[in-house]
Amino acid sequence: MTNNPNQPAAKPTALSGVFYDGSSSAGTPCELIVQPSGKIEIEHPAFDASQNRMFQDIDVPSRMGNTARMLPLNASQWFETSDNDTLDQLEKRFHKTSWYFNPYHWETKARYWLFSVVLILVMFFGGLFYGLPWISDIIAKQLSPSASEAMAGDVLVQLDRFLFANSTLDADRQAKMQQLFDDLLEKNGVATTDFSYTLHIRGGKKTVGANAFALPNGDIIFTDELIRLSDDDCEIQSIMLHEIGHVEHRHALRQTIQTAGAGLLMTWLFGDIEAASELLLALPAVLLNANYSRDFENEADDYALEKMLQHRIDPICFVTIMEKLVHSVRTVRREEPLAEDQEDTADEAPMDFFSSHPATPTRNQKFRRASATFQQHKSNP
Numbered sequence: 091m092t093n094n095p096n097q098p099a100a101k102p103t104a105l106s107g108v109f110y111d112g113s114s115s116a117g118t119p120c121e122l123i124v125q126p127s128g129k130i131e132i133e134h135p136a137f138d139a140s141q142n143r144m145f146q147d148i149d150v151p152s153r154m155g156n157t158a159r160m161l162p163l164n165a166s167q168w169f170e171t172s173d174n175d176t177l178d179q180l181e182k183r184f185h186k187t188s189w190y191f192n193p194y195h196w197e198t199k200a201r202y203w204l205f206s207v208v209l210i211l212v213m214f215f216g217g218l219f220y221g222l223p224w225i226s227d228i229i230a231k232q233l234s235p236s237a238s239e240a241m242a243g244d245v246l247v248q249l250d251r252f253l254f255a256n257s258t259l260d261a262d263r264q265a266k267m268q269q270l271f272d273d274l275l276e277k278n279g280v281a282t283t284d285f286s287y288t289l290h291i292r293g294g295k296k297t298v299g300a301n302a303f304a305l306p307n308g309d310i311i312f313t314d315e316l317i318r319l320s321d322d323d324c325e326i327q328s329i330m331l332h333e334i335g336h337v338e339h340r341h342a343l344r345q346t347i348q349t350a351g352a353g354l355l356m357t358w359l360f361g362d363i364e365a366a367s368e369l370l371l372a373l374p375a376v377l378l379n380a381n382y383s384r385d386f387e388n389e390a391d392d393y394a395l396e397k398m399l400q401h402r403i404d405p406i407c408f409v410t411i412m413e414k415l416v417h418s419v420r421t422v423r424r425e426e427p428l429a430e431d432q433e434d435t436a437d438e439a440p441m442d443f444f445s446s447h448p449a450t451p452t453r454n455q456k457f458r459r460a461s462a463t464f465q466q467h468k469s470n471p
């Protein structure tokens with residue numbers, strides 16, 4: 091007996107497999123014979139050949155690799171076969187309109203496929219860049235300030251251990267800083283905020299350098315190096331306001347929710363993927379963080395600008411300290427490239443004022459323009 095159904099000779103084709111007779115759950119290994127006319131025969135007492143079952147009438151399931159396929163013979167009887175190649179040949183011969191011979195089907199399949207890919211991409215990136223920030227904002231605002239308090243935890247203790255040194259500023263300068271900070275808090279209105287703000291002054295060492303941070307609970311950290319860069323109180327106050335802006339807008343909390351959400355989104359899209367795909371996972375996270383950070387910086391800038399105008403502080407002070415900072419960061423980078431482990435530590439620093447957000451012209455322009463108006467009002471009150 092030949093198994094080659096391409097052969098035009100009128101010979102029956104045998105399909106090996108298991109017959110389920112409908113009365114017992116155990117199958118019987120046997121052959122299903124397809125006659126040249128398409129008529130099906132199975133040598134089993136339970137198979138009723140008089141029903142004249144035709145292969146053409148059988149609904150053959152689509153092939154899934156090499157898994158066995160179940161062919162429904164009638165309401166209760168089935169034939170299971172792993173002889174997928176022979177089954178495909180039979181399909182080709184008897185089902186003239188089978189899907190792989192039907193260009194329309196291919197076309198629609200390709201269209202569906204493309205549509206699905208586009209839809210997934212839109213949902214993914216839309217979710218990543220618009221959905222997550224939006225929803226994390228809502229969640230962060232619903233959470234009580236104690237969530238921010240809990241998040242800050244002993245972060246400062248850890249930072250002190252790994253990043254910071256004790257401040258070497260003299261007591262007068264430190265007291266002056268505290269006074270500037272208290273002055274701002276009073277003007278901002280202590281009663282209107284959910285957070286208890288505390289100023290901390292630390293030595294930034296080489297890793298942190300001139301910088302400022304905000305922890306989610308309202309701990310604001312200034313480094314000696316940053317304070318030494320400034321020549322005017324208003325410069326320090328502009329950065330204090332920017333950092334307070336990060337806290338008021340709950341950026342650390344939102345960032346955390348967004349990162350967790352991005353993780354969920356990736357799992358939804360790629361399933362449980364192996365360690366080999368970590369790079370694939372890391373890439374959007376990097377893109378994402380760059381994007382989120384820019385948004386957060388803008389929000390903190392806007393907060394600072396609004397408060398500066400409110401407290402009659404010239405917005406140009408923000409620009410001047412920014413420029414000094416960028417200059418100092420460049421000088422440090424050129425002279426002293428960070429060691430790899432230092433870079434790692436620096437990456438973990440919370441709400442880094444400058445590491446990845448240099449004073450872009452657009453960022454400064456906002457303050458320059460506001461300053462021009464501020465000066466005008468000052469000279470023509």
Ligand SMILES: [Zn+2]
Nearest residue numbers: 387390442443
């Ligand atoms: Zn910032």
